Amino acid sequence: xxxxxxxxxxxxxFMGKAHSNAYATVxxxxxxxxxxxxxxxxxxxxxxxxxxxxxxGYESVxxxxxxxIERKDIDLIDICTPNNTHAEIAIAAAKAGKMILxxxxxxxxxxxxxxxxxxxxxxxxxxMVWYNYRRVPAVTLAKQLIDEGRLGRIFHxxxxxxxxxxxxxxxxxxxxxxxxxxxxxxxSGVTGDLLAHCIDTALWLNGxxxxxxATTETFxxxxxxxxxxxxEKVGIDDAAIFMGRFHNGSxxxxxxxxxxxxxxxxxxxEINGEHASIFWxxxxxxxxxxxxxxxxGIVRGWRSIHVSDSDHPYMGNWWVPGLQIxxxxxxxHQVADFLKGLETGKPAMPDFRDAYRTQLVLDAILESxxxxxxxxxxxx
Ligand code: SOE
Numbered sequence: 001x002x003x004x005x006x007x008x009x010x011x012x013x014f015m016g017k018a019h020s021n022a023y024a025t026v027x028x029x030x031x032x033x034x035x036x037x038x039x040x041x042x043x044x045x046x047x048x049x050x051x052x053x054x055x056x057g058y059e060s061v062x063x064x065x066x067x068x069i070e071r072k073d074i075d076l077i078d079i080c081t082p083n084n085t086h087a088e089i090a091i092a093a094a095k096a097g098k099m100i101l102x103x104x105x106x107x108x109x110x111x112x113x114x115x116x117x118x119x120x121x122x123x124x125x126x127x128m129v130w131y132n133y134r135r136v137p138a139v140t141l142a143k144q145l146i147d148e149g150r151l152g153r154i155f156h157x158x159x160x161x162x163x164x165x166x167x168x169x170x171x172x173x174x175x176x177x178x179x180x181x182x183x184x185x186x187x188s189g190v191t192g193d194l195l196a197h198c199i200d201t202a203l204w205l206n207g208x209x210x211x212x213x214a215t216t217e218t219f220x221x222x223x224x225x226x227x228x229x230x231x232e233k234v235g236i237d238d239a240a241i242f243m244g245r246f247h248n249g250s251x252x253x254x255x256x257x258x259x260x261x262x263x264x265x266x267x268x269x270e271i272n273g274e275h276a277s278i279f280w281x282x283x284x285x286x287x288x289x290x291x292x293x294x295x296x297g298i299v300r301g302w303r304s305i306h307v308s309d310s311d312h313p314y315m316g317n318w319w320v321p322g323l324q325i326x327x328x329x330x331x332x333h334q335v336a337d338f339l340k341g342l343e344t345g346k347p348a349m350p351d352f353r354d355a356y357r358t359q360l361v362l363d364a365i366l367e368s369x370x371x372x373x374x375x376x377x378x379x380x
Pocket of ligand 1: 197265
């Protein structure tokens with residue numbers, strides 16, 4: 001018999017869907033003690049929240065997140081709201097003794113993130129941040145290969161996250177779907193939205209970043225604001241590029257932008273080691289490219305590993321070997337690992353403290369871009 005775990009989801013946007021799908025799917029494919037129950041969805045617009053609840057099978061609706069947190073029948077609060085609301089909700093939820101899953105980035109700034117870390121640690125509530133790309137099987141396989149020492153000493157870590165959806169200067173900022181363009185709601189632009197993913201993966205695969213030299217640009221300086229109706233200064237960064245040094249001696253080269261015409265969500269990373277290299281591309285997410293110099297010369301070359309066999313990470317839980325899975329499954333895996341963590345007492349990562357490390361790198365990027373100087377990353 002599985003134990004029900006009552007979920008209260010705040011927000012019904014893109015991530016509200018991705019998480020709800022994961023809760024609804026996870027027990028069909030993973031053998032777990034806990035079973036998420038879609039107990040309540042919370043959003044200010046009652047009508048839209050009702051419609052979301054009906055589509056996804058939530059039992060009830062709340063329009064005030066404080067009420068949701070007070071409810072005795074809710075075990076876990078899932079925060080799928082804009083970045084500027086994460087801290088207040090998470091701290092209140094921790095005080096109420098709820099488990100918390102929070103969308104990325106954890107917070108608006110490092111210091112704000114630290115308050116959140118302290119709140120969940122004081123309350124001793126299980127917590128996790130939705131950096132989902134760690135759980136794409138090919139990325140998890142990259143981690144396995146690195147941890148096995150197959151790459152040897154690492155020389156380079158190169159990551160990119162390229163999009164093109166904000167090039168139109170007529171696109172307004174602020175409000176429901178466009179809060180990512182509003183600095184008051186998002187904190188930063190591509191730095192917190194896209195580089196955050198690249199950094200989370202990088203710290204996980206390659207360890208701490210020690211120092212950074214960054215530059216950012218805002219190509220469209222003014223946009224109409226959906227909430228005020230006025231043309232206002234744009235406070236977010238449209239593009240961010242940095243180079244850096246990892247603690248293990250390797251060099252970092254990172255780029256993120258929403259101005260790369262033709263690219264919708266091209267997240268790639270390449271790691272070059274002494275013996276071997278790895279390359280991964282979100283547009284081909286079930287493949288891991290691997291080159292091993294120790295292969296016999298006549299057959300040496302880049303292998304394209306189709307990460308779909310039952311001995312590949314997570315894949316034994318899905319279809320028969322050779323059949324691939326997609327983006328949404330990374331969220332299912334994250335819930336599965338979180339629930340397994342509750343069972344075993346070995347928490348799934350990244351928890352708030354782990355995600356706070358990414359936040360400190362984001363702070364260093366923004367500081368370096370502003371000061372035009374190299375900045376040492378504070379280690380949390
Ligand atoms: C932005 O367009 C976005 O949706 C990010 O917010 C997500 O975190 C990323 O995974 C895809 O792109």
